Amino acid sequence: MKRSLGVCYYPEHWPEAQWHDDAARMVASGLTWVRIGEFAWSRLEPDPGKLEFDWLDRAIDVLGDAGLQVVLGTPTATPPRWMLDRHPDMLAVDADGRPRKFGSRRHYCFSHRGYLAECKRIVALLAERYGRNPHVAAWQTDNEYGCHDTILSYSDAARMAFRDWLAQRYQSLDALNRAWGNVFWSMEYAGFDEIDLPNLTVTEPNPAHVMDFRRFASDQVVAFNRAQVDILRRHTSAPIAHNYMGRETGFDHYAVAADLDIASWDSYPIGFLSDRLEASDDHKAAFLRQGDPDFQAFHHDLYRAVGRGRWWVMEQQPGPVNWAPYNPAPLPGMVRLWTWEAFAHGAETVCYFRWRQAPFGQEQMHAGLLRPDSAPAPGLAEAEAVARELADSPQAQAAPADVALVFDYASAWAWDTQPQGADFDYVRLCFAWYRALRRLGLNIDIIAPDTADLSRWRVVLAPGLFTLSDSLRAALPSCQGAVVFGPRANSRLPDFSIPSDLGPSLPGLDCRVARVESLPPGSTVGLESGGHFVHWAEDLDTRAEVVLARANGQPAMVRADGLHYLAGWPDDDTLFAVLRDLCHAQGLATMDLPPALRTRSDGRTRFWFNHGSQTITWQGTDLPPCAVLQQVQR
Amino acid sequence: MKRSLGVCYYPEHWPEAQWHDDAARMVASGLTWVRIGEFAWSRLEPDPGKLEFDWLDRAIDVLGDAGLQVVLGTPTATPPRWMLDRHPDMLAVDADGRPRKFGSRRHYCFSHRGYLAECKRIVALLAERYGRNPHVAAWQTDNEYGCHDTILSYSDAARMAFRDWLAQRYQSLDALNRAWGNVFWSMEYAGFDEIDLPNLTVTEPNPAHVMDFRRFASDQVVAFNRAQVDILRRHTSAPIAHNYMGRETGFDHYAVAADLDIASWDSYPIGFLSDRLEASDDHKAAFLRQGDPDFQAFHHDLYRAVGRGRWWVMEQQPGPVNWAPYNPAPLPGMVRLWTWEAFAHGAETVCYFRWRQAPFGQEQMHAGLLRPDSAPAPGLAEAEAVARELADSPQAQAAPADVALVFDYASAWAWDTQPQGADFDYVRLCFAWYRALRRLGLNIDIIAPDTADLSRWRVVLAPGLFTLSDSLRAALPSCQGAVVFGPRANSRLPDFSIPSDLGPSLPGLDCRVARVESLPPGSTVGLESGGHFVHWAEDLDTRAEVVLARANGQPAMVRADGLHYLAGWPDDDTLFAVLRDLCHAQGLATMDLPPALRTRSDGRTRFWFNHGSQTITWQGTDLPPCAVLQQVQR
Amino acid sequence: MKRSLGVCYYPEHWPEAQWHDDAARMVASGLTWVRIGEFAWSRLEPDPGKLEFDWLDRAIDVLGDAGLQVVLGTPTATPPRWMLDRHPDMLAVDADGRPRKFGSRRHYCFSHRGYLAECKRIVALLAERYGRNPHVAAWQTDNEYGCHDTILSYSDAARMAFRDWLAQRYQSLDALNRAWGNVFWSMEYAGFDEIDLPNLTVTEPNPAHVMDFRRFASDQVVAFNRAQVDILRRHTSAPIAHNYMGRETGFDHYAVAADLDIASWDSYPIGFLSDRLEASDDHKAAFLRQGDPDFQAFHHDLYRAVGRGRWWVMEQQPGPVNWAPYNPAPLPGMVRLWTWEAFAHGAETVCYFRWRQAPFGQEQMHAGLLRPDSAPAPGLAEAEAVARELADSPQAQAAPADVALVFDYASAWAWDTQPQGADFDYVRLCFAWYRALRRLGLNIDIIAPDTADLSRWRVVLAPGLFTLSDSLRAALPSCQGAVVFGPRANSRLPDFSIPSDLGPSLPGLDCRVARVESLPPGSTVGLESGGHFVHWAEDLDTRAEVVLARANGQPAMVRADGLHYLAGWPDDDTLFAVLRDLCHAQGLATMDLPPALRTRSDGRTRFWFNHGSQTITWQGTDLPPCAVLQQVQR
Ligand SMILES: [Zn+2]
């Protein structure tokens, strides 16, 4: 696979006279892809039905003729103002019952049929016109589903659609009432049209009600995206992508991606460090201008799974952004490092966001590769350096991983619905496990919760898995190594109820969760090893082999052959030690990397990344701050 | 009085086939009471007017025939979904103007006449059917009035009812305008129908307006409860109770209780420690799995007053709960300790909540005496231990107290309406005084603000009392010992205005509050004794005897004969010393108990409770963690 | 100029029989002004059209005949309840879409035409009746525009008015769409009636949209005030004032003041310290009972500019207030200190709020000069002391300042709209510069952003100025000394877009802001001098002389002749050193005052103020706590 670079560009923001120069500079910088069009609806259809595609024809031509391949976005994330007149009820409604108004973006409810029809109309027009355009080499649907908390809507449209969805799912009220346990607190329904959305209840709503609402909301995104894809497929054979976000779990990305060819995501390491990562103040200060050393990699590995191997970074942070609480600039070298790390994890293409900083609009303080005055911003030289380095690099190849981590969107919904401890969060849990594996210097595959064959991995990890799918259960014997289920794993039936045997119900493992505790910050459960459980601890009824015990002798981790159950949330060092020992038992070599040093190998080249602001000496080699080192392995 | 144990049970949650076994196990465990029915409306009346009481007939029979006495709850805290179709405007509305929707519980406005009529109808049906049932030995009205912040509603129904209430109270607009001081900021009304509820005003509403709204809201609860009691009385002679909550001050519990026979409350020590107690992080960590050592006792003593001597714990935490921010498990022994402490404070009956943990619904993570798989949870053995111990125990007898603490719901409303310092809270103030008395090892009576005879107590304390009632004023001479009024006591007229002599206007005590200060955390007023006033300090005009002075010589506490006024909020150690000296002057013996050790005596038996996780040696005796020690005194 | 004292009085709150005594006591205390009437609408017009002015006639007579000069307020901040029946849609609406209801004050939307007409009617009635009354020596319009966050309203009236305002401003949609950059995210409008207010958008609205809404909202206040002034002018020649608030930047005070004769403000040092000042806990604790030593002075100097030289303190805190989170009492001497500091900064008159503490209403816990029982509160003696001292004092004279600080309301709106760093605040920035100048012991003039002549000052400072006005640009050569533009200065065009040359575009200074960073607390950019930039740092493209550099050698402050640009937010000590060196270079003598000591000179008398609770020895003189020292200089 040939790796490549690209950039996001908004021809509609600039005088047409500038397009040629821009295209030429892109090509001269070594970029080969340009993404356009995803926010341009008001320019494509300034009035309802009045289409103005000529400028886009010309823009594609200018870019394509310069040698760039175009990713064309469908503009459905930004319906024009006139759309509101046609569909006044198309707006999403927030959990407080307030409509989320026009004036920024993503101002639509996924359940609104009228807006969906408009989207199909504009996508069809674009597909017909550009589906065979030789410059249009890929498509993007919409933009960042879920960004700005836009998956859940409490609108009338959503209410109606939810009732239909429930009727389809349960067929009878009786089935629904039983599944939800509605006898509790007299919550039984006599008609599907009696069921409301689970907001503004006096105290917390039934978790089963919420869980179905989360499933429904995810399905609405899948359907919205599929409607676009179905149309595009009729007119184009170019690959279709969507650009996902960081730490967005509002919908099942695997399900959306099943209809797409490429997964891509928008990687803003510095912004994400500040606004969506649990970490100490010291950690955040240490990585202020670099981003967290594992957060990007986690998403790279996740979206590689989501994309079934094909994935891009569609938007790569090139400098300071505008949307985080504080917006420092990347250390020199970090734009290059981020780009290479994406390639090390298997990205086909990394596109920077954006070409030239806009002097107007909400993102006027968001850096581009160019400044608003068209002078190069610091990120440009780093992108150009990567472009030169890519030219000398071998083709990318698939990178084997010995360890797999299951990531499941339904689990994120479930524990968000019922955290039981205020700081219990599924992503946080999985990320803690991921970080421990990274510290061990391992390649990691993230895998879907319905993975049917585990034979490729020596170690498979499934912390916090809401329910064990039939397919994953069936696949367990295929794993020749160790499988670890973690706290809360398979603790619920799909309807959210507690299984009659209490879980985790793992085949061949005599282990039952008798009781759970959530623990406030500072309170822990001591382990024999000297470490602790934090956040969460479980009492087990078990006669299985105890491989980790509490200080008081209670079992903390048990196993039967390769199948393990870990009955709590270990502190980071303990988790590291547990996973290290497990890997060693499987014959895997591990490291103990310092926090800023990370590595990945594709089997031929081992990449080293120093995310720190100080030089690290590792195995006799000095890695300066922000360094990328490629070691040929064979 | 014979002490007894019971449990809360939901036959409608389980297959009828299981009822017999459950009943038999309850009896075998030593339980003699079972509370049922309080959330079962949707099963009693699945459609409007379609009554299905047969299953309840059978449940009562099964339980009763097994030897259990039934407490039957009216199901009015959980109106079924069809009720909303009949009374769409019955929902309460929150202070932001949002209806509080169906989907959990307590989804009604106390002021809605249509819903009140429905409640009277279902209560009458139950009373007629079960009023003479020999197994139904007690009744409970509704469930946890006020839980989930449900006393104040800003609905149309509440607005109309409030206007009527004001018209009744004031008879004329002129009287209301004068009482509220509406000339201030041109707030005068020309008609009762011009008066709105005091929410969403531009800046704070008139405190007199808010105070009347609080009084009105309390009266609505009293009327709602009385309507049920009046019906029940016509059909049954069994005692009637309501189950109150912890730290719930939204309505006047004395007034509700005046219509009832028994006060009961729902005691969740671990949940309450975490979600409704001001305490340091260290304190909360020390008592994480035990609950605060004084919080339960405070409510036991309060509800003994509310119940005019007859009181129960209707729901006792048996294990981890689901609703606090974090939900750890009780230390082994605490379920027993909590139960015995309730008995030591005079409880007739302690019922655990609940028999078997539900695998569905909002409380699926709330422990029961049984696990969801019917295996015993750890709490069951402790309940059984208490049952055995009870069998060998003498009858309970009334326990004399030498000290009384006035607790007044109107004062809670008043200082909530006008805290003047952001952390001034009436319950917090009273609880600080209560804790100091507990540290002194004293039996304490909590008494109502209209208590007419004080002759039983050597020391009577009234911190923060909004207004001095005529009856309490008249009773002052009946106290042969010391009376202490604390900061803010009698500082207002009933209409919320400042009295013309500024207060506290205590008979025979030359003392006037010239000025008050509220103090932020960390700022204090030094006392001559070396201690400090925190939160609150008052400048006095006084020629009375000074018994405590500020470091600068100003009077901090004055007295005339036995009548004292304390002009600030002392730190805990100072308050302890002040109350100790006062007790000694009255000839009362005191202790200085460590924080985890508490005691109460009923005159014949002295109970000792170690709420700590370490052994305490006290007077030569070792009390292990969570120990209960009973010393026969005569 | 003769300095004088006054007091705010509410005759409608007290029996008429008391008025004579009150007036006599005011005069005996040395007060010469009394402000009345500003909340009395419900007493002037109890029913629509039913006028009752007789009591006000008599009150003015009683006060005037006693020798007091009356300031008469228009009562438009508190429309009576009946007004709502006439204009149900007159209420403001908050950003969440909730009407801000009757029941306190300021319950009106500035854009409501019906209410504006009512205001004009009542003002005309007052003006006709009292415009020539010899006792009415000044007028006040409304009360505290903007208090309780009342400038921005999201009502229908505001929406309609905003559209009209935009149509006037832009004339065409095309112009508006271009100015706002609405091509970004397809936000283009096809009609002015499509434009909504910028609240409740899915993510942040276009900053250009918000900025125009802020301008519009300010203009609405100006128009509202002007409507009253125009009427008053027709009937009176007495001066007209408005009483502004502390740290209120919701509207352009210069623009409102252009129609008025006197600026006045309401100074509550202790309340403001607690609720509207960024400062460390230690600082707040040190000045708990004194208020911040610079906060009042900053506003004195600001409102001197706003009033074009004529300014008052209309409400001076006389004791504890009721509205801050905590409300301690002033140290003895502070009421006198505050009063004298106002005079030192050029106040004509200081009025205390209020005469007698009200026993009812929202402010019943707000101290007056008298207690509710008419006994003197501690503040009265201090006011009387000032009155005696004034009698012996020379006339005030204009005080020259060598240093000017530009303060611009539009900049406050701009950086509130787009802080880019969560703690970037324009007032905070200007106040940091002001505090450094105060520490230098300098007299300071605050000046408007369109000041046309800078020749009076040796040093002119403009941190954070949104745009450089044409007039200020033209005035730059008139400054014979140093001019410093600070971070973010002139970084935007008036339409909010980034200028094509990136700014600051200062004449003759080769300096361009290439990139900016916002920094979280604890993260800094080191300077060569050892200090740091905090909050904000800018990368410059410059070939100008570097007068301050980063530790890494990058320019941090550059200059060309007297024109400087400071590319960051220095820590306090660094800012002090930078400004000190700048002053020295201009031949100005400076001090380095301790935090509690402040000074101002009017050229003849140098005033010293010890804001601390400890004695300060300065230049051989002991200043006790709260001392005021007047040194005759010539
Ligand atoms: Zn072409």
Ligand SMILES: [Zn+2]
């Ligand atoms: Zn029977």
Ligand SMILES: [Zn+2]
């Ligand atoms: Zn006169």
